[in-house]
Amino acid sequence: MPGHPTDMRHDAPATSDGQPTAPAVAAPSIANSCPPFADVYEQNFEFVWRSARRLGVPESSLDDVVQDVFVTVYRRLPDFEGRSQVKTWVFGILRNTVNDLRRSQRRKPTEALTAEPIDLGNDSPQDAFAREQGARLLHAVLTELEDDLREVFVLSELEQMSAPEVASALSVNVNTVYSRLRAARRDFDAALKRLRTRDEWRMR
Amino acid sequence: MSELSSDAKALIERARLDDAPRAEDKARNRERLAAQLGAGAFAGAALLGAGSALEATIGKSGAAAKSTLLRWLAGTVAASGIAVGTFLIASPKDSPKASPVVAIAPAEPPAPTPAPAPAPAPTLDPPAPPSPAVAARRAHKRALAPAFAPVGNTGSMNAEITLLAQAQKALRARDGKGALRLARQHAENFPSGALYEERVGIEAIAHCVLGERDHPAVRAFLVRSPRSPLSARVRKECAVP
Numbered sequence: 001m002p003g004h005p006t007d008m009r010h011d012a013p014a015t016s017d018g019q020p021t022a023p024a025v026a027a028p029s030i031a032n033s034c035p036p037f038a039d040v041y042e043q044n045f046e047f048v049w050r051s052a053r054r055l056g057v058p059e060s061s062l063d064d065v066v067q068d069v070f071v072t073v074y075r076r077l078p079d080f081e082g083r084s085q086v087k088t089w090v091f092g093i094l095r096n097t098v099n100d101l102r103r104s105q106r107r108k109p110t111e112a113l114t115a116e117p118i119d120l121g122n123d124s125p126q127d128a129f130a131r132e133q134g135a136r137l138l139h140a141v142l143t144e145l146e147d148d149l150r151e152v153f154v155l156s157e158l159e160q161m162s163a164p165e166v167a168s169a170l171s172v173n174v175n176t177v178y179s180r181l182r183a184a185r186r187d188f189d190a191a192l193k194r195l196r197t198r199d200e201w202r203m204r
Numbered sequence: 205m206s207e208l209s210s211d212a213k214a215l216i217e218r219a220r221l222d223d224a225p226r227a228e229d230k231a232r233n234r235e236r237l238a239a240q241l242g243a244g245a246f247a248g249a250a251l252l253g254a255g256s257a258l259e260a261t262i263g264k265s266g267a268a269a270k271s272t273l274l275r276w277l278a279g280t281v282a283a284s285g286i287a288v289g290t291f292l293i294a295s296p297k298d299s300p301k302a303s304p305v306v307a308i309a310p311a312e313p314p315a316p317t318p319a320p321a322p323a324p325a326p327t328l329d330p331p332a333p334p335s336p337a338v339a340a341r342r343a344h345k346r347a348l349a350p351a352f353a354p355v356g357n358t359g360s361m362n363a364e365i366t367l368l369a370q371a372q373k374a375l376r377a378r379d380g381k382g383a384l385r386l387a388r389q390h391a392e393n394f395p396s397g398a399l400y401e402e403r404v405g406i407e408a409i410a411h412c413v414l415g416e417r418d419h420p421a422v423r424a425f426l427v428r429s430p431r432s433p434l435s436a437r438v439r440k441e442c443a444v445p
Contacts, residue, residue, distance in 0.1 A: 041237075045230060050223035063229075067236050074241055138219040157208070158220055189209045196211070 034080045041070060044090045047159070051091065054142055054154045055098045065101060069094045088161070088169035095151065095170070102147070137195065144191035149184035156181050157188075224436065227372070227402035231365055234398060364390065364399045371406045380413035405434030412442035 048069050049062070057065050072093050080089060142150055155166045156177070163181075167174045208216070225233075367390045374382035387407045390397065397403070404425050411419035422442050429435060438444070 037241075041234075045233065046224055049225040049229065049233075053223050063233065063236070066233055067240070070233075070237055071240060074237075134215060134219040135223060138215055141215075157216055185208050185212075189212050192209070192212050192215065 034077050034082075035086060037074050037077055040073060040077065040086055040090065044073075044087060045070075047087060048090060048094050051094055051154060051159070052098065053139065054158060055095070055147075055150060056139075056143055057098060057101065061101060065094075065097055068097050072097070084168045085165060088165055091155065091169040092171065099147075137192075140195055141188055141191045144194075145184055145187050149180050149187060152177055152180040153184035153188060157185075227368060227399060227405075227434065228365055231399055231402070364394050364397050367393070368399055368402055368406060371403075371410075375406065375409055375413060378413055380410040383407075383410040383413070401429050402434065405429065405438060408438045409434070409441050412438070417442045417444075 045066075048066055052062055052065050052069075069090070073090055076093070080086070142154070145153060151170060152166055155161045155169055156163070161169070163174050163177045166177045166181075170177070172180075367386055371383045371386035371390070374380075374386060383406055387403050387410065390399070390403045394400075404421070408419075408422045408425040411417070411421055416422075422438065422444070425438055426435060426444060
């Protein structure tokens with residue numbers, strides 16, 4: 001994947017080879033004032049959860065992916081030097097974890113990495129239905145996007161990150177973010193129209 | 205920069221906040237992490253130093269093997285008679301319960317310690333003063349560990365989840381009084397429970413269901429837990445912008 005971080009610069013996400021990065025905890029880094037894990041967890045759990053879904057992690061793998069992300073966060077936190085935002089750093093870890101899952105899924109072609117129905121059990125039936133329909137449609141459209149475009153779209157349009165933040169999270173330059181976002185918006189619109197048309201046709 | 209269609213914008217606007225995890229999702233995740241990271245802190249060298257191989261194994265072996273391993277680790281901790289929470293909270297400086305961990309930790313750097321005086325095999329006696337690097341690492345681990353200390357054991361977590369799930373069910377049935385009663389029962393049974401935030405959120409929503417939108421609990425929840433998965437629902441239920 002273009003722009004996939006392969007270097008080991010500080011604050012870079014975990015390695016992309018499917019292996020958890022060895023702790024390699026350097027004492028000077030530990031001495032730095034890295035944020036407490038509890039804070040990182042509380043402030044990013046929801047973000048990681050919904051982003052994992054939006055990147056196409058199936059419900060059956062969601063728990064494992066989110067757990068793997070925070071285990072990696074815990075292990076690598078001493079290396080975090082604050083050169084990027086914690087949120088973008090965490091997203092980099094999530095992204096690598098999801099890519100690992102994609103690779104393993106490709107080896108098992110029958111288990112496509114696609115979005116699944118959402119259980120929103122806390123609302124009135126009408127609200128829950130409307131919200132579930134909206135979320136399901138959103139996920140279905142996101143599934144139509146290429147991975148690179150989907151990442152940019154999720155961070156930019158759904159998480160409302162700025163282009164420099166997205167660039168930092170994905171380890172690409174800002175111009176790449178803009179060009180991917182342009183393409184992602186175009187493809188999102190097209191996919192949405194396609195799905196709407198299909199649904200209307202089915203309703204006839 | 206091309207713009208999204210109005211249809212796409214509307215969809216995004218509606219669905220942006222709808223992927224929030226439920227309270228049960230977060231509780232489950234915290235519980236699993238507590239089992240894993242708590243055991244890692246307990247094992248000291250086993251997970252951070254020589255244990256990197258173990259972590260690599262965890263990463264490689266897939267969900268099934270991982271959950272088996274986690275169950276084993278959790279079981280080991282429990283069987284050892286050392287309460288993880290107690291260890292995590294205790295200050296190793298003044299609590300003998302932390303000593304075993306301190307004793308294990310020197311094994312953490314895999315090798316290059318040039319013949320440290322005949323290591324008095326892991327005992328309850330405090331070891332020789334650790335190197336600054338090891339000390340810093342231990343301090344880091346101690347600072348991180350209490351994060352999940354209040355989670356409690358699996359049984360109490362399940363009981364918490366059950367109780368709050370009933371409260372949520374009451375909310376869905378628009379039974380504000382019932383939800384409040386269950387939330388208060390949770391407060392009595394688990395005054396420092398792991399699902400404190402979820403309980404307070406349920407209380408706030410229950411007040412709004414009862415028409416008490418100006419109840420101090422509502423404002424207090426939104427001020428104290430603006431990032432809670434329940435905050436969007438509280439705002440909606442209470443018509444707070």
